[in-house]
Amino acid sequence: GAVVSQHPSRVICKSGTSVKIECRSLDFQATTMFWYRQFPKKSLMLMATSNEGSKATYEQGVEKDKFLINHASLTLSTLTVTSAHPEDSSFYICSARVGGGSNTEAFFGQGTRLTVV
Amino acid sequence: GQQLNQSPQSMFIQEGEDVSMNCTSSSIFNTWLWYKQDPGEGPVLLIALYKAGELTSNGRLTAQFGITRKDSFLNISASIPSDVGIYFCAGQLGAQKLVFGQGTRLTINP
Numbered sequence: 480g481a482v483v484s485q486h487p488s489r490v491i492c493k494s495g496t497s498v499k500i501e502c503r504s505l506d507f508q509a510t511t512m513f514w515y516r517q518f519p520k521k522s523l524m525l526m527a528t529s530n531e532g533s534k535a536t537y538e539q540g541v542e543k544d545k546f547l548i549n550h551a552s553l554t555l556s557t558l559t560v561t562s563a564h565p566e567d568s569s570f571y572i573c574s575a576r577v578g579g580g581s582n583t584e585a586f587f588g589q590g591t592r593l594t595v596v
Numbered sequence: 597g598q599q600l601n602q603s604p605q606s607m608f609i610q611e612g613e614d615v616s617m618n619c620t621s622s623s624i625f626n627t628w629l630w631y632k633q634d635p636g637e638g639p640v641l642l643i644a645l646y647k648a649g650e651l652t653s654n655g656r657l658t659a660q661f662g663i664t665r666k667d668s669f670l671n672i673s674a675s676i677p678s679d680v681g682i683y684f685c686a687g688q689l690g691a692q693k694l695v696f697g698q699g700t701r702l703t704i705n706p
Contacts, residue, residue, distance in 0.1 A: 520701075
């Protein structure tokens with residue numbers, strides 16, 4: 480399957496600082512990437528859809544000024560958690576789609592464990 | 597909005613037993629995907645289903661796309677310790693975003 484690489488895998492930051500998470504498609508181009516948040520023992524919650532060359536589409540209840548998304552190239556999307564607070568601590572996962580039309584498959588990165596202290 | 601009901605939420609089985617889990621939806625999907633997630637990792641795609649009624653195998657895993665396009669099941673035969681993890685179903689309609697089930701946590705007693 481296609482490879483999606485996410486970096487860093489773990490990050491600890493101080494409250495009030497910003498953290499950037501990168502999501503790269505290594506062997507394919509992804510015009511669309513997705514960012515999820517996962518709470519312990521819960522399913523994945525879609526935060527936003529990242530579109531190459533245009534603004535991200537945020538899900539209801541997700542603060543766009545808090546979670547900045549940039550998709551500057553066909554292989555890289557970044558999520559920046561700004562002015563992080565302890566409640567932002569979570570597991571963040573990105574994914575990218577391969578294929579077109581109705582026959583598409585989504586591949587996920589390894590996830591980033593963010594801890595805000 | 598669309599929701600997927602995945603069951604069971606958790607399973608405790610003996611090594612060597614077969615496993616079955618399923619997802620149902622109130623809405624139809626064009627694609628059903630099954631993922632496995634290990635602790636601290638992202639989900640890994642196991643099987644993708646594109647046609648109603650389709651039955652697909654991947655080693656000891658078998659999944660089917662329900663004929664009504666509103667359900668899917670995943671079977672694991674002869675479970676082994678490395679099958680432990682959380683399994684998620686996900687449905688997709690066209691180019692829309694994925695909708696995930698709540699997950700099934702599989703625990704295997706050796």
